[in-house]
Amino acid sequence: MARATTFENVTVIVTESLSKRFPRVTALDRLSLDIGPGVTGLVGANGAGKSTMIKILLGLSPATEGRAEVLGMDVATSGAAIRERVGYMPEHDCLPPDVSATEFVVHMARMSGLPPTAARERTADTLRHVGLYEERYRPIGGYSTGMKQRVKLAQALVHDPQLVLLDEPTNGLDPVGRDEMLGLIRRIHTDFGISVLVTSHLLGELERTCDHVVVIDGGKLLRSSSTSDFTQTTATLAVEVTDSDTHPDGAQAVRDKLAAAGVTLHEGLEHGLPGAGHILLVEATGEETYDLVRDTVADLGLGLVRMEQRRHHIAEVFRSEAQDQKQEANAL
Amino acid sequence: MSTPTSQPAQTQIHNIGYRNYDGERLGRAYARRSLFSQSLRGSFGLGRSAKSKVLPMILFAVMCVPAAIMVAVAVATKANDLPLEYTRYAIFTQAVIGLYLAAQAPQAVSRDLRFKSIPLYFSRPIERVDYVLAKYAAMASALFILTAAPLLILYIGSLLAKLDFAHQTKGFAQGLLSVALLSLLFAGLGLVMAALTPRRGFGVAAVIALMTITYGAVSTVQAIAFNQGSPGAVKWLGLFSPITLIDGVQTAFLGASSSYPGEAGPGAGPGVVYLLVVLGLIYGSYAVLMRRYRKVGL
Numbered sequence: 136m137a138r139a140t141t142f143e144n145v146t147v148i149v150t151e152s153l154s155k156r157f158p159r160v161t162a163l164d165r166l167s168l169d170i171g172p173g174v175t176g177l178v179g180a181n182g183a184g185k186s187t188m189i190k191i192l193l194g195l196s197p198a199t200e201g202r203a204e205v206l207g208m209d210v211a212t213s214g215a216a217i218r219e220r221v222g223y224m225p226e227h228d229c230l231p232p233d234v235s236a237t238e239f240v241v242h243m244a245r246m247s248g249l250p251p252t253a254a255r256e257r258t259a260d261t262l263r264h265v266g267l268y269e270e271r272y273r274p275i276g277g278y279s280t281g282m283k284q285r286v287k288l289a290q291a292l293v294h295d296p297q298l299v300l301l302d303e304p305t306n307g308l309d310p311v312g313r314d315e316m317l318g319l320i321r322r323i324h325t326d327f328g329i330s331v332l333v334t335s336h337l338l339g340e341l342e343r344t345c346d347h348v349v350v351i352d353g354g355k356l357l358r359s360s361s362t363s364d365f366t367q368t369t370a371t372l373a374v375e376v377t378d379s380d381t382h383p384d385g386a387q388a389v390r391d392k393l394a395a396a397g398v399t400l401h402e403g404l405e406h407g408l409p410g411a412g413h414i415l416l417v418e419a420t421g422e423e424t425y426d427l428v429r430d431t432v433a434d435l436g437l438g439l440v441r442m443e444q445r446r447h448h449i450a451e452v453f454r455s456e457a458q459d460q461k462q463e464a465n466a467l
Numbered sequence: 468m469s470t471p472t473s474q475p476a477q478t479q480i481h482n483i484g485y486r487n488y489d490g491e492r493l494g495r496a497y498a499r500r501s502l503f504s505q506s507l508r509g510s511f512g513l514g515r516s517a518k519s520k521v522l523p524m525i526l527f528a529v530m531c532v533p534a535a536i537m538v539a540v541a542v543a544t545k546a547n548d549l550p551l552e553y554t555r556y557a558i559f560t561q562a563v564i565g566l567y568l569a570a571q572a573p574q575a576v577s578r579d580l581r582f583k584s585i586p587l588y589f590s591r592p593i594e595r596v597d598y599v600l601a602k603y604a605a606m607a608s609a610l611f612i613l614t615a616a617p618l619l620i621l622y623i624g625s626l627l628a629k630l631d632f633a634h635q636t637k638g639f640a641q642g643l644l645s646v647a648l649l650s651l652l653f654a655g656l657g658l659v660m661a662a663l664t665p666r667r668g669f670g671v672a673a674v675i676a677l678m679t680i681t682y683g684a685v686s687t688v689q690a691i692a693f694n695q696g697s698p699g700a701v702k703w704l705g706l707f708s709p710i711t712l713i714d715g716v717q718t719a720f721l722g723a724s725s726s727y728p729g730e731a732g733p734g735a736g737p738g739v740v741y742l743l744v745v746l747g748l749i750y751g752s753y754a755v756l757m758r759r760y761r762k763v764g765l
Contacts, residue, residue: 193590215592219492223590231582233516245501246591248492257488264485290587295488327485 145207146171147298147330148192153201155187155354162187164354165201170332174324176341176348176362177334184354185334186226189300192332193218206297219248222291222299222329226306229287232276236267236286239275240293247294254293261289264327265319281312288319292329299323301333305340317344371401374415374428377438385437386413392431393417398424419444499597502588506605510571511612519574526567527613530560534617538624548634549625553642554723556621557614557649561710564653565678567613568606572657573670575606581665585760599756606658610650618642641721649713652745655752656709662759681708686728693728701731706744715741 148170155163162184179185190196192205194214203210205217230239237258244254262271265285270278275286284304291299304320305313321344323329335341341348342362350357374389382388390400393415401416417428425442432439505514511527512520537550551559579585588598622639626632660677661670685708692700705711705727717723719738724730733741 195589215495215594218590219494219592221590223586225583225586227583229583229587231578231584238514242505243587243591246498246588246593248494248498248592249488250491250493253488253490260486294492328487
């Protein structure tokens, strides 16, 4: 954890109008980013430029213009030094089936420059931390997708990097495996003190995991801000009330009253789902909104089942952002 | 069991939390050496499954047994010289060498291609040139071990049989030079063929095809040319197959007797062409491998 404090206030990744153009496509278009320590999500649809970005950050592909620094080192000149201190987990399968996880990760540790003894010790430690125990001595060919993802993660962590680049680590996992992987990614920062850049095309899973989310689309920066900014710009209250004889649809009665009082009510993501009609999503503008909801429910003689703060889903933020853009485009 | 009470309590706690690594990082050259030794060991099935040890070990034994028999015969019959020149041994066992190359070259390169492990290497300090050099050097060293071991048996045997020391040492040195060149050439050609396809089976077939078809064609055409009385053609035809190339070089420079029809091997003049072709092919193989791996980066 000492390192997490050492790297506080230091940017892990900086790019300045970074562009990458291929003969036919522009993969990155004047992208300027400033990513600090912690878990950062890089979100974009397939082909948005995420993998190109990782290649440039590893110093494996030169940028067409602009510059980038990783851990304070220039990617154009210090590629080898960066790759010694950075771990990379590819999106695709990359494991030979005929060797055991231990043998494979030891080999990869040595490729990172670890002496033989240290390579074996670090391999045992790292495999345990990613949750592989006795099975690590069996050939990888017999592993489940989840176990293979853990081996891929272990080889990226075995040399104790300061930053890991994880390319779509939850791809192909079932919901339980996905949650475990996300938990593991969170721990890489909180417990191991290693900064993480994780790419995904799923926004939802990043809001629980990341401190910061960067969205790129068509190689352009769409948005870069902390996850709390995304999800807490306005608090939404989820309110559920009971029905009574005088008000057979309690929720509707409260809705009418609140609307009359000038409070904004949302249609949530749950709209259309069974039971969604009983939950009101109320935009809270301050302390008085809570009082107003409480008083309204009391005046109507209904029971307040729950009133809780609900975070916005990142997806909602992007949906509105995309709409804004569309409107802008139409205006032009 | 009683524990000493003087011990502080915290020594009983097993810390299984994450530990940072503060030890040394040995960098690129070390990674290249590690890849070399891992690949070289792998060429003989060491550090791999028991199944993958079978073929290389059998072939290694097949290479050495004739040498041991020759030594035994030479010692028993008190002969004046070994029944076979050092330089002829590899020509004599070319099928075994070809088989070994066909089995091990795909193992060395196509696994990483097929299972897409290459990006894991190139996202580390190791670079393309390190990867190619380590794989090439490992394959060439494996072939050298395979081809030089029987020569060593012959040499030790000849000393035990008290044959002429100077003559044997010279022959042994010439033999070693010849198999070193052969190892470099064969390793290059084998790796290129194997790296063209991620499928191991195709790699094996391609290497066998390269070795047998070219040799078969060259020796047939050489025989026809010899029977029609044109030894000049025989001399130049040898340029077109790997083993006859080596034969030509060692006939010209390493005092070997040619195995071409009518022993019509090249002299020093054409021998230079042979040597240049061999060196060109070795460099060409390296260049092709470098190009091949440029495409399979991340």
